[in-house]
Amino acid sequence: MLLSFRGAQHLRSWPYFYYRQKSHFDSAILLSNPRNLSQFSRAQPISARAMSTGRGALIVFEGGDRCGKTTQTQLLVQSLQSMGLKAELWRFPDRTTPTGKMIDSYLSSRSEVDDAAIHLLFSANRWEKRAAMLRALREGTTLVVDRYSYSGVAFTASKGIPSLSISWCKAPEEGLPAPDLLLYLELGAEDAAARGGFGSERYETLDMQQAVRRQFESLRDGSWTVVDAARPRDAVHEEVKAHAVEAVRRCAEGLEPLRALWSREPLA
Structure with missing residues (x-):
């Protein structure tokens, strides 16, 4: 009680x-x-029974580069684990897989890849982890994910290539699990550019980040939880944690079925 x-x-x-x-x-x-x-x-x-028998929550963090996703995902996993919950930190792209190594080479500007091809590689990188993701969620582990399909769509669509429309970008992601909670860390592109480390990878230019931000805004709907990431780290974390605990509770108690991305149809 x-x-x-x-x-x-x-x-x-x-x-x-x-x-x-x-x-x-x-x-x-x-x-x-x-x-x-x-x-x-x-x-x-969250009842003890639900914690031991219910499914985990899929909690996704999105936002532009240098908005604090790495810090906030790490803090959230630590907090959930300290509460006795099973939680893991995942990142996309996963640069340890075969596709991830190709993506890493591209992002660090060590190789060039066609824009459509690199988008499909990013999508394949998520599909490589789909089975493991579903297994972990069904076994009661909450997954805290640093970037997901929304980033894939936003970054590719921001390139302004007519053939790479939002609908084209979204299509390869259909069938992946939809997040139970999507936390969008909102930070202006200029503020992000002023943070340490900005500019170390291919997409970290001010123009690109502003374009990506516009694409995120076009994708955003009422299911997103927008968090002001310009505040101090601990203030952001406490808001994030409150939303996350509620999502974990609902999933653990069977109130939220696993659903497919975009369609929101229940996953078998």
Whole structure:
């Protein structure tokens, strides 16, 4: 059961918001930002049974380069694991696979690849991991993913090549699992360019990042959760964590079936 408090004002005086199952605490979410307490006060507990038998959540982070995805995905996995949840960090492209090594060579400007071909390589890189992804989710592991199909579509469509339309870019991704939570870290291209390490890879130019941002905006719908990534790291993390815990709970308790990307049809 959820440990009860007398109203939101009383809750503000407590540094932690606890989930309790029977006589012991399963996990806790640190709430150091009082402005966010109203949304957390409606959160539901993750039962011990659901944690042990339910499926994991697919949590995807998207956004332009240098918006903080690497930092936030790492922090989220650490937080979920500290709560006793099974969680893994995945990244796309996965540069360890056969297609990933080709993509890495392209991104580091060590090779040239046709624009349509490189898009299909990025898609194949995700398909290489589909079976492992579904297996992990069904076994109760939450996957926190740094970039997914949305990046593939946005980066290719941003090149402005008429034959590489958004619909063409989306087609190879059909059949991959859809995220249970899509967190879009919003940061202006100019702000991202000012961060350390910008410009080390092929797509890290200001013009390209501005074009990618426009494509993300055209893809964005009501299912996306937009997070202001210009704030301090810990403030971003606490908002991310709150959304993630709720997604994990819903998946663990069977409230969200696995669905296919774009169509949202249930996956067999």
